[in-house]
Amino acid sequence: MEKQELKQLEAKAKEIRKMTIDSIGYLGVGHIGGALSVVEILTLLYYKHMDTSPEEPKRKDRDKLVLSKGHAGPTLYSILADKGFFPKEWLHTLNKGGTRLPSHCDMNCTPGIDMTTGSLGQGMSAAIGIAMANRLDGVDKKVYLIIGDGESNEGQIWEGAMAAAHYKLNNLIAFTDYNKMQIDGYVHEIMNIDDLNAKWNAFGWFVQRVNGHDFLDMDMAVERAKRELYRPSMIILDTIKGKGAFFAERRLDNHNMNVNYDTAKEACRLLDQEN
Amino acid sequence: MMNQLEMRAVYTQTLIELAKKDERIVLLEADLMKASGTGIFKNIFPERTFNMGVAEANMVGVAAGLSAGGKIPFSDTFACFAARRAYDQFFISGNYARLNVKLVGTDPGIASEYNGGTHMPFEDIGIMRNIPKLVVFEPSDPVSLKKLVEKSASYQGCTYMRLHRKPITVIYSEEDEFELGKGKILKDGTDITLIASGAIMVAEALKASELLIEEGISAAVIDMHTIKPIDTELILHYARKTGGLVTCENHQQINGLGSAVAETLIENYPVLLNRIGVRDEFGEVGKTDYLLERYQLSAGHIVSAAKTNLEQRKKLELIQI
Known part of the structure; x- marks a missing residue:
């Protein structure tokens, strides 16, 4: 990755992070923690790797993304609005009655959302199905999947892990947003999922582990995953829950928290002051 | 055969x-x-x-x-x-x-x-x-x-x-047409209507209608293959025509075909309905013939339900007079 491209991605991530803090702050409550831990990976995918088509969201032969941790929808909405799937004004309608931007991703509400998610574990299977359909149709595009670490408690994740490897879905590139926290506390205290690398390896996936806020590391991992010939890919992202919002970062109560709009605006100002 | x-x-x-x-x-x-x-x-x-x-x-x-x-x-x-x-x-x-x-x-x-x-x-x-x-x-x-x-x-x-x-x-001919949401009239009748769904219970309902003829009772038989959306029009037509119904299902009485028919009747044209179905019980092992009796689903039970329906209607008519 060129230095300039890296700078652009970092600037874009800051913009997406601010838009996300703003939309949740405007509403006053939301899943801020898990939304902010996936800002970098979604930015990397949507601004570098994915062939999307804002003018034709239903186009079949494009890359698709299933955000299985559907509660991180607000981050994806910021990106989709920025890319022109819908007007940016919609971001202030988040979760309001009649909105097209519900807390959890809904493919029938929001242009650019590729799968309805919200019941944890289910995006895993859906992404597998989309990857299978692509293969049947000879569509040479990737399916990207983002699951949570708490979500990895779900049995369906491991049913899917078995199936994707069995069907050698090398067109499926998955990420675990390993921010180490779930609703009730630290993942290792609530329901330990370690050794995550060993688990995905044992299931037959191509496993990589990188810093989920580092574009260079993640970019190289995605490039390697794209070249994999037989195995589905799992890229475990070490992330920080609530990353970049001073009032939420690393706080155990940040899964779904009240956010004062002035505080949200202050967080955005602080982000602007960073280099 | x-x-x-x-x-x-x-x-x-x-x-x-x-x-x-x-x-x-x-x-x-x-x-x-x-x-x-x-x-x-x-x-x-x-x-x-x-x-x-x-x-x-x-x-x-x-x-x-x-x-x-x-x-x-x-x-x-x-x-x-x-x-x-x-x-x-x-x-x-x-x-x-x-x-x-x-x-x-x-x-x-x-x-x-x-x-x-x-x-x-x-x-x-x-x-x-x-x-x-x-x-x-x-x-x-x-x-x-x-x-x-x-x-x-x-x-x-x-x-x-x-x-x-x-x-x-096989009970239908290749020429028969089917629509999801539209029941099929297998037999017309004037005294009571048997509404059944599924391979086992439609067959039992047809058997029951033959047994009822021997007792001088004319029963219509409807194959309600689609439970949702339920064929409201057909149910109400036969409620008006025969004045009483028996539903027959290989399922709990709760929230199955009988419930769907009851919901339709109660809001439109209430007539007496008896429901053949499993009475709030779990399943158990056995052959179909045994289980039909065990859960009171067989043709004999349908006949009894139909006769009960007719008797109760008679009593209700007497009360109304």
Whole structure:
């Protein structure tokens, strides 16, 4: 990755992070923690790797993304609005009655959302199905999947892990947003999922582990995953829950928290002051 | 000897014919391909057949993904697993996402026979009826099976079908037409109407109507193959015509066919309804003939319910006078 491209991605991530803090702050409550831990990976995918088509969201032969941790929808909405799937004004309608931007991703509400998610574990299977359909149709595009670490408690994740490897879905590139926290506390205290690398390896996936806020590391991992010939890919992202919002970062109560709009605006100002 | 055909063979053949014409048709199984009898489909369309192993939740979720990718997935497993184990996946990934998953539950109710209580779904229609806009149906013979599966494939949206796998007597002719949501009148009658669904109970209802003739009672018989949406028009027509109804289902009385008919009647044209169905009980092992008696579902019980209905109506008429 060129230095300039890296700078652009970092600037874009800051913009997406601010838009996300703003939309949740405007509403006053939301899943801020898990939304902010996936800002970098979604930015990397949507601004570098994915062939999307804002003018034709239903186009079949494009890359698709299933955000299985559907509660991180607000981050994806910021990106989709920025890319022109819908007007940016919609971001202030988040979760309001009649909105097209519900807390959890809904493919029938929001242009650019590729799968309805919200019941944890289910995006895993859906992404597998989309990857299978692509293969049947000879569509040479990737399916990207983002699951949570708490979500990895779900049995369906491991049913899917078995199936994707069995069907050698090398067109499926998955990420675990390993921010180490779930609703009730630290993942290792609530329901330990370690050794995550060993688990995905044992299931037959191509496993990589990188810093989920580092574009260079993640970019190289995605490039390697794209070249994999037989195995589905799992890229475990070490992330920080609530990353970049001073009032939420690393706080155990940040899964779904009240956010004062002035505080949200202050967080955005602080982000602007960073280099 | 009446012509019998194995239902699972008819189902598989119908899928094969559909798949030849429409490349979007795909099949998913959860290690019950031998039971569903769909092996022939796999032989012809190996790349369009996915055995997902003993993992029903993942199977139904993957089916939803295939649908999101433009396919028309038929997804089979025993009805107990289809309904209970994969319910949230079918509900959210299939129905809530407005996708196009054709879920098939085999061995409904007492058809599970020797697999017994763990495998005997008396509640699948009930929980499926609660999914908004879902079409819930249960063919009663090989002809209606073939035609309703064709209708399900061309319908845009999720469907749930109860499939009896075993040999079943043909009751319709190839010329009969079927629509999802429209019941079929098998026999007209004037005194009472028997509304039944599924291979076992439609056959019992037809037997019961013959027994009732011997007692001078003229019973209409309706094959209500689609439980949701229920054919309101047909129910009300026969409520007015015969003044009393008996529903016959291989399912709990709670929230099944009888409930759907009762809901229709009570809001439009209340007449006396008696319900043949499982009375708030779990399943158990046994052959069909034993279980028909054990759960009071047989033709004899339908006859008794019909006579009770007529007697009660007489008493009510006396009170009204």
